[in-house]
Structure formats: structure tokens, C-alpha cells
Amino acid sequence: MSYRVKRSEFDDILSKLQEDYKIYAPTRKKDKGTFSDTDLVLYDRVSSLEEIDFNSKTKYSPKEVVFPITQTLFYFNGDEYIEAEDKGEKVLVFLRPCEVNAFKRLDKIFLENGPQEDIYYKRLREKVKFVVMECTEGFDSCFCVSMGTNETEDYSIFIKVSDEEVFCEIKDEKLTEVFADQESTDYTPEFIQENKQQVEVPALEDITTDLFDSEIWKEYSKRCIGCGRCNTVCPTCSCWTMQDISYQDNENIGERRRVWAGCHIDGYTEMAGGHDFRTTYGDRMRFKTLHKIYDFRKRFDIDMCVGCGRCEDVCPQYISFVGAIKKLNQAIKEEKNNG
Amino acid sequence: MSLNVKEFKKNAYRITKDRGVTALRVRVPGGHLEAKYLTILQEIAETYGDGNLHITTRQGFEITGIPMTMVEEVNKKVAPLIEGMEAGIGVDIGNPEDGYPAAGTRNVSACIGNKVCRYAKYNTTKLAQRIEKNIFPNDYHVKIAVSGCQNDCIKAHMQDFGVLGMDLPVYDAYRCISCGACVKNCQKRATGALEFKNYKVVRDEDKCIGCGECIAKCPTNAWTRDASKKYYKLLIMGRTGKRNPRLAMPFLEWVTEDAIIDIINKTYDYVDEYIDRSLPKEHVGYIVDRTGFQVFKDYVLDGVELNPECRVAEHIDWPGYKTNVSNNFKKVGK
Ligand code: HEM
Numbered sequence: 149m150s151y152r153v154k155r156s157e158f159d160d161i162l163s164k165l166q167e168d169y170k171i172y173a174p175t176r177k178k179d180k181g182t183f184s185d186t187d188l189v190l191y192d193r194v195s196s197l198e199e200i201d202f203n204s205k206t207k208y209s210p211k212e213v214v215f216p217i218t219q220t221l222f223y224f225n226g227d228e229y230i231e232a233e234d235k236g237e238k239v240l241v242f243l244r245p246c247e248v249n250a251f252k253r254l255d256k257i258f259l260e261n262g263p264q265e266d267i268y269y270k271r272l273r274e275k276v277k278f279v280v281m282e283c284t285e286g287f288d289s290c291f292c293v294s295m296g297t298n299e300t301e302d303y304s305i306f307i308k309v310s311d312e313e314v315f316c317e318i319k320d321e322k323l324t325e326v327f328a329d330q331e332s333t334d335y336t337p338e339f340i341q342e343n344k345q346q347v348e349v350p351a352l353e354d355i356t357t358d359l360f361d362s363e364i365w366k367e368y369s370k371r372c373i374g375c376g377r378c379n380t381v382c383p384t385c386s387c388w389t390m391q392d393i394s395y396q397d398n399e400n401i402g403e404r405r406r407v408w409a410g411c412h413i414d415g416y417t418e419m420a421g422g423h424d425f426r427t428t429y430g431d432r433m434r435f436k437t438l439h440k441i442y443d444f445r446k447r448f449d450i451d452m453c454v455g456c457g458r459c460e461d462v463c464p465q466y467i468s469f470v471g472a473i474k475k476l477n478q479a480i481k482e483e484k485n486n487g
Numbered sequence: 488m489s490l491n492v493k494e495f496k497k498n499a500y501r502i503t504k505d506r507g508v509t510a511l512r513v514r515v516p517g518g519h520l521e522a523k524y525l526t527i528l529q530e531i532a533e534t535y536g537d538g539n540l541h542i543t544t545r546q547g548f549e550i551t552g553i554p555m556t557m558v559e560e561v562n563k564k565v566a567p568l569i570e571g572m573e574a575g576i577g578v579d580i581g582n583p584e585d586g587y588p589a590a591g592t593r594n595v596s597a598c599i600g601n602k603v604c605r606y607a608k609y610n611t612t613k614l615a616q617r618i619e620k621n622i623f624p625n626d627y628h629v630k631i632a633v634s635g636c637q638n639d640c641i642k643a644h645m646q647d648f649g650v651l652g653m654d655l656p657v658y659d660a661y662r663c664i665s666c667g668a669c670v671k672n673c674q675k676r677a678t679g680a681l682e683f684k685n686y687k688v689v690r691d692e693d694k695c696i697g698c699g700e701c702i703a704k705c706p707t708n709a710w711t712r713d714a715s716k717k718y719y720k721l722l723i724m725g726r727t728g729k730r731n732p733r734l735a736m737p738f739l740e741w742v743t744e745d746a747i748i749d750i751i752n753k754t755y756d757y758v759d760e761y762i763d764r765s766l767p768k769e770h771v772g773y774i775v776d777r778t779g780f781q782v783f784k785d786y787v788l789d790g791v792e793l794n795p796e797c798r799v800a801e802h803i804d805w806p807g808y809k810t811n812v813s814n815n816f817k818k819v820g821k
Pocket residue numbers: 390419420
């Protein structure tokens with residue numbers, strides 16, 4: 149069922165929704181960007197239409213909603229422990245199609261990777277509903293069409309905003325009530341069909357261990373500075389590390405947290421005794437690239453990367469992920485010609 | 488040839504080594520100008536001057552080789568430039584066709600600032616123009632330059648007043664992933680104000696110089712700048728010259744723009760009160776040498792509203808050297 153809502157009336161709908169849901173959406177924090185007098189666009193709680201930035205790509209993805217940057221798992225006191233409380237609030241997230249597809253990747257890692265579901269993820273994830281924002285233009289660095297993540301059917305509401313009106317398709321019956329007074333219309337969601345960037349991801353069988361030592365990675369040892377921005381902005385990077393925090397005077401009392409980690413950042417592969425097996429940035433670039441477009445697909449049949457282009461947007465060294473995939477394709481071609 | 492040299496110099500013309508030949512100093516507040524003005528400069532240089540332009544150290548232009556007899560005509564030609572770059576930013580210049588109304592207070596220079604530079608904390612051109620509007624025209628000798636950050640690319644440390652941009656870092660522990668980038672960088676390139684406690688970062692407020700490097704390095708924006716206001720460091724009384732070249736020293740840290748403007752304005756009253764009128768001119772730094780820093784400080788801070796974050800120097804010991812102490816040197820001879 150689709151509705152047409154006057155912009156001026158949309159805030160009423162949001163307030164009604166807020167009786168049951170916390171609402172997250174792309175929002176602009178004035179002057180909070182890395183550089184002075186620049187804004188930071190990220191996902192945060194909103195309560196009105198005006199606060200939602202429909203026209204910018206957020207720097208960080210919405211993954212924080214289900215995978216917080218710092219998350220306390222439990223508190224310990226000697227042999228006892230208390231699990232951190234689950235606030236149990238339901239959530240509506242305004243997001244783009246590629247980002248819904250990114251949640252699917254997170255689900256694979258946290259819920260389907262191994263025998264145990266990750267309960268800390270699950271209890272947040274279960275409460276999330278999607279409001280997909282129509283995205284037919286994309287941005288310069290997007291390549292979702294190449295990754296097959298430009299479309300999604302998984303949403304409660306699909307929304308398109310124009311100067312005067314908001315068009316909404318409601319799939320979730322529990323939410324239709326809120327729209328009951330609105331004029332119905334025949335709005336059908338549209339998806340982007342062509343990005344400015346395209347790339348063909350290599351076939352699984354074409355990626356062989358010979359590529360491990362390919363010259364293409366060496367370039368990144370010189371270019372990458374290991375800052376980790378590509379990991380932190382990525383909607384599908386799901387690595388974390390554990391941190392046990394204890395009282396200074398009594399280390400048996402404290403809490404365990406999990407915190408995001410990233411494979412480009414120093415320390416990621418460091419083991420007890422100090423051995424570190426991916427010290428060069430080229431090795432890290434190879435690992436990330438293959439995780440995004442090879443390992444994950446081998447395990448789950450879909451690529452991890454959803455082509456949002458954020459890693460390219462933030463890289464201070466102008467390293468493009470599409471560029472890396474293209475280099476890999478070239479290396480495969482050369483490997484085939486030589487072999 | 489008869490010429491009122493003092494008036495002539497005030498009009499921003501120079502008495503050169505060639506009798507009857509002068510050079511015009513063109514001010515460019517903040518060192519930033521629309522490219523269209525270059526055509527005017529070119530035309531003046533080619534029609535009246537010797538076809539050359541000199542780029543001055545204070546980011547102005549000097550049009551050389553102008554016959555003194557041509558000055559009135561040159562003033563008319565340069566009028567659109569004075570109107571655009573001075574009157575246009577609110578400077579009271581009188582009739583622009585009369586040329587520059589004063590030359591004592593020098594052009595306010597500025598680094599490129601945050602129009603372009605990733606380190607800069609503010610729009611340096613705008614601040615330079617705001618200062619220009621407050622202090623020009625004026626005959627007292629005061630030199631001012633503003634840098635976007637503490638790298639100080641404009642060398643504000645060589646000025647009577649040097650303004651440097653500062654950041655007040657704000658930390659969101661939730662966003663921090665303990666990557667160590669800020670801690671390592673502050674240790675190596677700034678002041679070592681950061682350390683880890685329980686995997687999160689603690690900032691030593693006394694050590695922190697507000698360079699904002701931590702904000703620039705953070706991959707999660709756990710560090711952001713306090714955007715409620717802009718913060719600056721105000722350096723005072725640096726100079727070159729024959730007697731005692733020295734770097735300017737910090738007077739105020741984490742001070743606001745409004746306070747800086749008030750202080751600079753008050754400095755002109757201070758100069759007016761304490762200047763040695765027996766000299767043809769006296770540079771503000773030497774006046775402060777005579778009255779002492781405390782007198783200067785009390786005078787210029789009187790009635791100025793300082794923000795609570797601001798830190799004020801208790802006393803200042805300028806470094807530099809005295810040129811009349813030369814017993815360190817031994818003549819090579821034959
Ligand atoms: C050849 C020797 C070793 C290898 C190859 C090795 C490898 C690894 C690897 C790959 C991990 C997983 C790291 C992660 O997922 O973050 C790990 C975790 C761990 N290793 Fe080792 N390890 C070695 C020796 C040791 C030794 C000698 C100790 C203790 C004396 C040790 C204690 C641990 C512990 C406690 C963990 C869990 C850390 C955590 O959960 O964060 N390891 N090791």
C-alpha cells in the first residue's frame with residue numbers, strides 16, 4: 149500500500165512512530181567534520197524530517213545500530229558475571245538499498261558463521277526495521293549495481309521525498325495504522341540501474357594462491373598508511389576485539405567490552421609473543437580485498453562488499469577499492485596469459 | 488622638485504634611491520585577491536612603472552619605477568582596486584581616487600587558511616579582512632599576520648601580533664577503537680598530551696597545545712573539535728630589525744576572535760598614550776620594552792571579555808638576541 153504525505157504532516161507520522169521506535173537516519177552534525185568548518189554526516193537519532201539528510205552519503209554506515217563501536221558485554225566480579233542489560237528498544241532505520249544489503253552481510257557473520265549465533269548482535273538486530281530511502285542517482289564513488297546490491301525487497305517502509313511531499317510504500321502491516329489518514333497513491337519504489345563506476349568482480353576459480361605474491365599488492369605497501377578509515381566506514385566490516393577493563397586496585401572486578409577492529413590497523417594480526425603476520429600495508433590491502441570479494445563469497449555465496457564506495461571516499465591516500473579490483477582483474481589476465 | 492615627503496610616504500609611495508622615481512605599495516588584506524585585479528596592476532606597471540611588479544614579504548605588490556610626477560594619475564588607476572579590496576571589506580578609505588590614506592599599519596598577511604588547507608582551523612582571509620577593517624587606515628607601525636594553525640606558515644611569529652588557529656579537542660569514548668593513531672602522533676609530532684587508560688584515551692589539558700592533530704588522525708571521529716566557538720593563540724611582539732630580533736611569544740591561548748579584535752584596537756590607544764614622540768616613528772614592540780609587559784597587559788585587557796577557556800600569560804620573557812652584545816665574535820683578520 150502506498151501513500152502520499154504532505155511534508156508538513158510527516159513529522160506527525162514520525163512522532164507517532166516514535167512512540168514505539170527509536171528512529172535513526174542520516175543526519176548532519178554542523179562543523180563536526182574532520183576538517184574545520186566541515187560537517188559530519190552520520191547516522192544518529194532523529195525526531196523530525198528536517199533533521200534527516202536525504203541528499204548526502206553518510207561518512208559512517210548504519211551498522212553501529214546493531215554493531216556498536218564500543219559495546220559492554222558483561223560485568224565481572226570474581227567468578228560471577230552480570231550480562232549487560234538489553235534496553236530492548238525497537239528501532240527504525242532510514243537507509244539506502246545498499247545498506248540494507250550490508251545488514252544481510254552482517255547477519256551472515258554474526259548469526260550464520262559457526263554454530264553459535266552472536267546473542268549481543270542478535271538482540272539488537274531483531275528489533276530493527278528498515279525504512280529504505282529511494283536512491284536512483286547514487287554518488288560518484290558508488291558501484292552497487294556491479295555488486296548486485298542496488299535493490300532490496302527487505303523493508304517495512306520505502307520512502308521518496310520531494311519538495312512538497314513524501315511518498316511511502318508500506319509493507320509492514322504493523323505500521324499501516326500510522327498512515328491510515330493519508331491519501332493513497334500508486335507509488336512504486338525505483339532503484340538505481342547504472343552507477344558512474346562499474347567493475348567486474350573476478351570469478352572464484354580465477355583467484356588462485358599465485359595471486360598471493362602478485363606485484364599489484366606491493367604498490368599498496370607504498371601508498372597505504374594503515375590508518376584504518378576504510379575499515380571503520382565500511383558497512384560490512386564486522387571485525388572486533390575484546391577489551392577487559394578492570395579496577396586499578398582490584399583487577400577481578402570490571403567489565404568486558406567489544407570494540408571495532410580493522411585489518412588495516414596495526415596490531416590486528418599481532419599474537420601472543422608479538423608475532424605479527426601481516427605487517428606490510430600491501431598484505432593488508434590484499435587481505436581486505438580478498439575478504440570483501442573472495443573469501444566471503446566462498447563461504448556465503450555473496451560478496452561481502454556492497455559497493456557503497458565509502459572506503460574510496462575517505463582514503464587519505466586516494467586508494468580506490470574499484471581500482472584495486474581492476475588491478476586484480478588485470479593480474480588474473482596476465483597470470484592466465486603466462487600460464 | 489618639491490615634495491612633502493611625509494605626506495607622500497603616507498600615500499603608500501616610497502622614496503627610492505633614484506631621485507624623482509617612486510614605487511607604490513598595494514595592500515592585499517589576507518594575501519588573497521580576485522585575479523581580475525592583476526590586470527589593473529599590469530596596466531599600471533606597464534603604463535607608468537618600469538613594467539615590473541615586486542611581490543612583497545607582507546603579501547602586497549610593489550609597482551616599481553613610477554615617476555613621482557605620475558602619482559596622481561596612478562592613484563586614479565589604482566582606485567578600483569582600493570575600492571574592491573579595502574572599501575569592499577568595510578575599510579573607511581575616504582576618496583579612493585586619492586590613493587591609500589595611510590601606510591604605517593602594514594598589510595595584514597595570512598596563510599591560505601581553511602579555504603584550502605586541511606590543517607587550518609578557520610578562514611584566514613576573513614579574519615585578516617576583519618582586522619584590516621578595524622585598524623586601517625592608521626599611521627602607527629603595527630604588523631599583524633594570521634595563520635590557520637600552529638604550523639604557522641605565514642610566520643606570524645615574526646609579527647607584533649600573530650594569530651594562530653587552535654582546536655579544543657572533544658573526546659567521545661564510545662567512538663574510540665583504541666587504534667592508537669592519536670596517541671602515537673601526539674607523542675611524535677605534538678606534545679605527548681595523550682595516553683591510554685583502560686584502552687581509552689586521556690588528554691592532559693595542561694600539555695595539550697590545541698593543534699588538532701588528534702582530530703585529523705582519528706579514523707572514527709572519536710575526536711572532534713569544540714565547534715561552539717573558534718579558538719586562537721595570540722602571539723605578541725615578535726620582530727626583525729637592528730636592535731633585538733626576536734620571535735613573538737604567546738600572550739593568550741584558547742582566546743576568541745572578538746577578544747583579539749578588542750585587544751588589537753586597544754593596542755592603538757596604548758601606543759597613542761606611550762609612544763615616544765621625539766622619534767620619527769616607534770615600533771610597538773619597543774614601546775612594550777619600555778613600559779614593560781605588565782603595563783601593556785593591563786592596558787589592553789582592561790574591559791575585554793575573555794572566555795573561560797582562555798589562558799593568559801603571567802609574564803613573558805622574549806627570546807631573541809641583542810645586536811649590541813657582540814663579544815661572542817672574533818675577527819678572522821689576515
Ligand atoms: C605458534 C603459536 C601461536 C599461534 C600461531 C597462535 C595463534 C593465535 C591466533 C590466530 C589467535 C586468534 C587471534 C584473534 O582471533 O584475535 C590466537 C588467540 C589467542 N592466543 Fe594464540 N597463538 C599462538 C601461541 C599462543 C600462546 C603461546 C599463548 C599463551 C601462552 C596464546 C594465547 C592466546 C590467547 C589467550 C588467545 C585469545 C585471544 C583473544 O581471544 O583475544 N597463543 N592465537
